Amino acid sequence: MRMRKKPNLIPRVERCAGLLEREPERLRGRWLQEFPGFSQLHLELGCGKGRFTVGMAEANPGVLFAAVERVLDAMVVAMERAKEAELGNVRFLDFDAAGCENIFAPGEVDRIYINFPDPWRKSRQFKRRLTAPSFLKIYETILKPEGEVWFKTDNRPLFDWSLEQFTAQGWELSEVTNDLHAGDETGCMTDYEAKFREQGVPINRLVARKRR
Template identity: 55%
Template sequence: MRMRKKPNLIPRMERCAAVQIMEPEALLGRWGEEFSSYREIWLELGCGKGRFTCELAQRNPEVLLLALEKVPDAMVVAMERVTEQNIPNVRFLDRDAELLPEIFAPGEIARLFVNFPDPWPKKKQYKRRLTAPAFLERYKALLPEGGELWFKTDNADLFDWSLETLKSCGWTLRPMPEGTPMTDYEARFTAMGLPIHRIIGVRP
């Protein structure tokens, strides 16, 4: 679904400049050094408006959470939430997940989160899914062996396809614990009584 263009996007983003990393490519291979006070660095792909981002970061103050989002009109809402709540351990990256290899060196990210990604239902669009083999290759390149991809969706077809794709790419699967923070989409689907599908993929 396309978002309406937010008014005053630029000044709103500027007011939250402290939580955005403008040139993440400059930190390639140096994330740990730059943020050495944190135990680990986690990365959320497609954070949207950031409900999950805020709660995950607040529950894990010893971790730096990077939230990547390619649509600034959504990301600005997440940035404002983090700024208003004074959450110190989140930084935002206004980038497409296709660019991950230009931003992170091998092993720099300990854990990845993909929540309610766009389902891309047509077969010719499957390659755009954030659980497509080309994306799993990118994730493999930035996670250490045993690093985890936490994945949630309401879409049963996308979920089944993702399980098969993960397995065929050598990832092992394990159940996600109950009680992970809710995302904005998850709150909406849960209120509608729809089931939510969850899995953790472990990097080969």
Template identity: 45%
Template sequence: MRVRHKPWAKEKIEQYPQYIVANPEQYKGKWHEVFEKDQPLHIEVGTGKGQFITEMARANPSINYIGIELYDSVIITALERLIDADLPNLRLLNVNAVDLPKYFAKNDVDQVYLNFSDPWPKYRHEKRRLTYKDFLKIYEEILVDGGEIHFKTDNQGLFEYSLMSFSSYGLLLKYVSLDFHNSGYEGNIMTEYEEKFSEQGNRIYRCEVKYQN
């Protein structure tokens, strides 16, 4: 993903700590303090411009959501969405996914979303894929027992790789669709990339996997 640098983004992020949580490590094990209600917590790793996580939070007020995005020049758009929406059950984190165990304790998170992650197609970049075994271990460290990952992509190679990675790690494949938009699934909320790729006629792949105790 090519990111256009926005030199003013960092300063704006610092102006809204009520939306993009500053010093998130202080909430490890007590994320309920950040939200108005103590309810299940779902996170999106690589939230991008925030369309998916914002609409999920709007549609599901009984669930708390956190969108996680490394690049400040990208998360700034998600912040602007959240400022407009002012949803009490949605917050953002401007952090690296490899550091998630610094900010979340075991059982803090009920579900993880991975949407249109960078496929990192070259073999030497395998460890950067968000479905690589090291990342699966990271998610396991912060999820409840039996927690789930919901994964969507338009990249067939990444999807096939991810299914093998999930299976090798011992995750239970609950749901797999090789043509999600023609699957009859109801209630799908699309990301910006999903809208773009589906309009181009690209097939969308989706799966739901569960950690087994």
């Protein structure tokens, strides 16, 4: 995501500092102990401006959400939205998803959301896709045995490629659709998704669970 540098970025982040996890490594293996009262830990990779993060956290107060985003200019908007909504069940992590194993212990995460990730269109860039084989290995490690990856994208070639990667690594797929918004029910939308819906762009979605 290319974004203009936000003015006053640092003061804006500081105003939401209570939601920011500055040293998330210290929580590895202890997330639900450090934040008691939550039954599950859900992780969102590339939360962007946080429409989905805030919507899901509001709808699921018993779940602790860890929202990961490597572009602070986008994440600050998500943090401001969460602060405005007075959410107590979201923590924001300013880091690259490739480092997830340093932040979450094996089997610690109940669910991972990947929404409209960067498509990385050139074949030499495929390894950077959040559904590339190396990332799926990380997800398999940090997810509970019954844990799931929920994946949405407007990009059909990326979706089809991702479906192949999940299948090749022995994940079981369900709820596979190439037109999520065919009915009236949209579920919780992301910022990108809301824009695509307005434009009539079909949305692909799948749920993946690792076969053990």
